[in-house]
Amino acid sequence: MTTTKAPMKPKHQRLVLLALALAAMAGALALGISALGSSATYFYAPSDVFAKAPAPGEAIRLGGLVQKGSVQRLPDGLTLAFRVTDNARDVPVRYTGIVPDLFREGQGVITEGHFDAQGTFIATSVLAKHDENYMPPEVEGSLHKVQGKVTS
Amino acid sequence: MTDAPETPARSWLTRLAIYGPLLLFAVFVVFVGSQLGRETRVTLTSKLIGQPMPAVNLPGLGDAPGLTSADFKTGKPVLVNVFASWCVPCRVEAPQLAQLTAMGVTVNGIAVRDAPDDVAAFLKTNGNPFARVGLDKTGQTQIALGSSGVPETFVVDGAGIIRYQHIGEIRPEHIELLMAKLAEAGR
Amino acid sequence: MIVELGHAALWLAAAFALLQALAPWLRAPVGDAERWTGLAVPAALAQALLVSLAFGSLVWAFATSDFSVKLVATNSHTMKPMLYKLSGVWGNHEGSMLLWILVMALAGAAVALADSPLGDRFRALVLSMQGLIALGFYAFLLAASNPFERLGVAPTQGNGLNPLLQDPGLAFHPPMLYAGYVGLSVAFAFAVAALLERRVGPAWAAAVRPWVLAAWAALGCGITLGSWWAYYELGWGGYWFWDPVENASLMPWLAATALLHSVAVLAKRDALRNWTILLAVVGFSLSMIGTFVVRSGLLTSVHAFAVDPARGAFLLVLLALYIGGALLLYALRASTVAVGEGFAPVSREGALVANNLLLAAGLGVVFVGSGYPLLVDVLGVGPISVGPPYFNATFGPLMIPLVLLMAVGPFLTWGAARTDKLARKLAVPALLAVGLALYAFAVWDVRAAFSLIGFALSAWLGVATLAILWGRLPWRTPRATWGMALAHLGVAITLFGITASGALTRELLVNLRLGESAEVAGYTMKLVDVAPVAGANWTALEATLDVSRGGQPLTVLHPQARLYTSPMMDTTEAAIHTRINGDLYAVLGKPDGSGRWQLHVWWKPFVVWIWAGGLIMALGGALSMTARASARRGAAQPVGALVAA
Incomplete structure (x- = not known):
């Protein structure tokens, strides 16, 4: 079996192609927007948590400073408990794993995870912010990647 | 391969394909343009505005008096400049600080994680615009201030309430803004 | 002193860029009116030489730790190893801008030295566009971010460079990426010149093809290096994070991939004229937007060097002029470009059109994902982040049909393709694809459908690609075919690495005393x-x-x-x-x-295949490029020069 169909007239074909291209872009856009609705992560500061509490289990990012004197290592030696504060309110956080290089009391952190039913934030990753000096965004960008990741 | 100019049928589809990219780009430019100059939200800074200065009790350089909370209850708005001798942008903003002092502004300095000798040398080469300099050897005061880097400059009103935070070096074009914020804090 | 010389050389180079931009438009008052057009070539060479001098002098300042230069004081330190003193030159905003201009000038010199199958006038126009683009960035560099600025008082010691950046992988990552970005500027200039001259057609496509391939290969190398750096330096074994900086380099690469395939269609079948031109414009536009908007921190962070709104406005105006100008020209001229040839749906070109649509859609979803957080932040809904879940859910599914087609396309002929032998040719790859998926299911205990599809697709594409070469004598196979096969094989290898490391990684987080042991994956x-x-x-x-x-x-x-x-x-x-079957x-x-x-210990199976595949893809591109270049007389050397740049 061979396909020996005569090619369409170029002008018509161009229109068909155009329609296809626009449909593909529209499809991609629709796909993107529908995925955004379900997978975009919202960012909360501790005060925001008290103003409008996220549902337990909802994936969010929580950012703030690691409260001074709050970092405790639990007996398993691997889990850290600490509080994240924005100098107004603070939230208890629990994280199992190796914290990033820049994690320290008093330093800014961004944690990803969810709240459990008791109101403790279970972090699956902790990102520390740099502190020494202001840096170009490419460095900022890479620092955001310096993160720990939890054992599944 | 020269093309004989020909006018193909122009359906709305063709037009969309031809002008669409230009249109999309125009939207992009307008969007970016409208964002220029708008500071991106920094979660930690905004929380401090309107809060009282944290307790400060820092030693000074040599025999000079240090920086204490009392220095922020004078009834007059002041600037607090967080700096360090190891920070190059701090060198860059020195003329602007000098200019602010010359305009009658009181500027207090907090030297972060620094040795007294280095701070003295820094102030000698770059000029000393500060009414008071406090040495924050451990960086704890900086953290209490919610400042995450150097240089940063705060506007504190006469009652010791933080009114404004300026992140990064003070460039010549920022002086007007800081003066305005000081005037606002003095009201 | 040397620094001042460098500064002066930069000014002179800008003057030559101006001459280069004007040359084809100047009319000689006496004699042949077009006589001055030829000035573009020497101007491009002089510009390249002078920028090299300027760059060299900045390198010198870093190498000798001249802290009276502000840029050196901010980014270097006497105790730093020499390699990182040098990479510190482009590890900052001003220096990376200078590197950008250097690469651009070298690409201009390569165009000036290469054969010009479309004639001298066309080459002068291409150089003119390059000069025009360079000119804007000279203005930006000299007026708003002068890398040669001196400090009133020289500090005795510098600030140092972020240790994360003190790494050989990252030292060479930006120059490679820039070679790719700037290589796309040649395609951009070709597209604009073609619109001006109304010369969109197969001859144009053949002429622009080596430049697109060079840019694509360099970009691929740059992305691979960056990903490898993230993997070994950041300390948790991730290699791709879908963050804006990475997306900024991925988007031009996707556009370039689509472009090099549509250029092939245009060269062989004289179809997709407007689309190819548009892709050439879009590819470089995304490069510029990527470097100057995302990286200069216009939108991302107040903690950036280029937060100064005046600087940002300057860059935005430049982008608006260049990109807007090119798109306007496209809009005005596209309707006057004659419709090319038509073609049969089942054919090589049909497959390539589908490939282009899928790549464009992939580009679209990455763009939406990267831009959405900014949009939402502006609308005041609150800061959000769009991470891997979004990209896996959108970009992943689009790549499935793409890889399916990639295996089939090379077996189709140009024009209406015979399909009778297709089933037999693809039977073996299909069988092995199902086999690998079953093996992964049964032996490796993989249950995720997405991973099983990944295994199947990598075997499908890998085996089908090897089948292209099967039975051919290596030395009688055209180099372009070799290049294509290598590039496709690279995709199969990378896909396998991504799937296997994703599905089979084992990790262990333990607390050990000295003398204690732990076990991971045997x-x-x-x-x-x-x-x-x-x-x-x-x-x-x-x-x-x-x-x-x-x-x-x-x-x-x-x-x-x-x-x-x-x-x-x-x-x-x-x-x-590192072992061939995985990394500890x-x-x-x-x-x-x-x-x-x-x-924290990981066993990451086949992870090194990801970067090996990336390099093989780039190698395929380079091979294809020399195939074309050696087919024409004497063009090999300047093309090589671009790669070196």
Whole structure:
């Protein structure tokens, strides 16, 4: 079996192609927007948590400073408990794993995870912010990647 | 391969394909343009505005008096400049600080994680615009201030309430803004 | 003094860029009116020479630690190893802008020296566009971010460079990426010149093809290097994060991939004229937007060097002029470009059109994902982040039909393709694809549908691509075919690496005392020692891990927790043992206070295949490029020069 169909007239074909291209872009856009609705992560500061509490289990990012004197290592030696504060309110956080290089009391952190039913934030990753000096965004960008990741 | 100019049928589809990219780009430019100059939200800074200065009790350089909370209850708005001798942008903003002092502004300095000798040398080469300099050897005061880097400059009103935070070096074009914020804090 | 010379050379270079931009438009008052058009070529060469001098003088300032130069004081330190003093030149905003212009000028010189199959007038126009683009960035560099600025008082010591950036992988990452970005500027200039001259057609496509291939290969290398750096330096074994900086380099690469395939269609079948032109414009536009909007921090961060709104406005105006101008020209001229040839749907070109649509859609979803957080932030809904889940859900599914087609396309002929033998040719790849998926299911215990599809597709594409070469004599196979096969094979290898490392990774987080052991994926690690060590500008705690498998000693790993002295900063140095079938990746954490050390160990199967595939893709591109270049007389050398740039 061979396909020996005569090619369409170029002008018509161009229109068909155009329609296809626009449909593909529209499809991609629709796909993107529908995925955004379900997978975009919202960012909360501790005060925001008290103003409008996220549902337990909802994936969010929580950012703030690691409260001074709050970092405790639990007996398993691997889990850290600490509080994240924005100098107004603070939230208890629990994280199992190796914290990033820049994690320290008093330093800014961004944690990803969810709240459990008791109101403790279970972090699956902790990102520390740099502190020494202001840096170009490419460095900022890479620092955001310096993160720990939890054992599944 | 020269093309004989020909006018193909122009359906709305063709037009969309031809002008669409230009249109999309125009939207992009307008969007970016409208964002220029708008500071991106920094979660930690905004929380401090309107809060009282944290307790400060820092030693000074040599025999000079240090920086204490009392220095922020004078009834007059002041600037607090967080700096360090190891920070190059701090060198860059020195003329602007000098200019602010010359305009009658009181500027207090907090030297972060620094040795007294280095701070003295820094102030000698770059000029000393500060009414008071406090040495924050451990960086704890900086953290209490919610400042995450150097240089940063705060506007504190006469009652010791933080009114404004300026992140990064003070460039010549920022002086007007800081003066305005000081005037606002003095009201 | 040398620094001032460099500054002066930069001004002179800008003047030559102006001459280069004007040359084809100048009319000689006497004699042949077009006589001055030829000036573009020497102007491009002079510009390249002068920018090299300027760049060299900045390198000199860094090498000799001349802290009276502000840029050196902010980014360097006497204690830094020489390699990183040099990479510090482009590890900052101003220096990277200068590097951009350097690469652009070298690409201009390559165009000036290469054969010009479309004639001297066309080459002058291409050079004119390049000069015009360069001119804007000279203005930006000289007026708003002068890298040669002196400090009134020279500090005795510099600020240092972020230790994360003190790494060979990252030292060469920006130059490679820039070679790719700037290579796309040649395609952009070709497209604009073609619109001006109304010469969109197969001859144009053949002429622009080597430049697109060179840019594509360099971009691929740059992205691969960056990903590899993230993997071994950031300390948790991730290699791609879908963050804006990475997306900024991926989008031009996707556009370039689509472009090099549509250029092939245009060259062979005279179809997709407008689309190809548009892709050439879009590819470089995305490069510029990527470097100058995202990286200069216009939108991302107040902590950036280029937060100064005046600087941002300047860049935006430049982009608006260049990109807007090109798109306007496209809109005005596109309707006058005659419709090309038509073609049969089942044919090589039909497959390539589908490939283009899928790549464009992929580009679209990446763009939407990267831009959406900015949009939402502006609308005041609150800051959000769009991470891997979004990209996996959108970009992933689009790549499935793409890879399916990639295996079929090369078996189709140009024009209406015969399909009778297709089924037989593809039977073996299909069989092996199902076989690998079943193997993964049964033996590796993989249950995720997405991973099983990934395994099947990688076998499908890999085997089908090998089948193209099967039965051919290597030396009688055209180099372009070799290039295509290598590039497709690279995709199969990368896909396999991504799927396998994603589906089969094993990780272990433990607390060990000295002398204790832990096991991951059959490898036993014994913590033998933790001791302090020191380097040129850092000190570290280094663990000694004896690795054995089945009682047989295998290797010793030395993960470190480093403390850099200038600037002060902690980093973790992962210890990696690479094997063809996977990496052992160990990170030393903090002591827990009772004599135990945290260790995080991963077994990452086939992870090195990801970057091997990336390099093979780039190699395929380079091979294809020389195929074309050697077919025409004498063009090989300048094309080589671009790669070197």
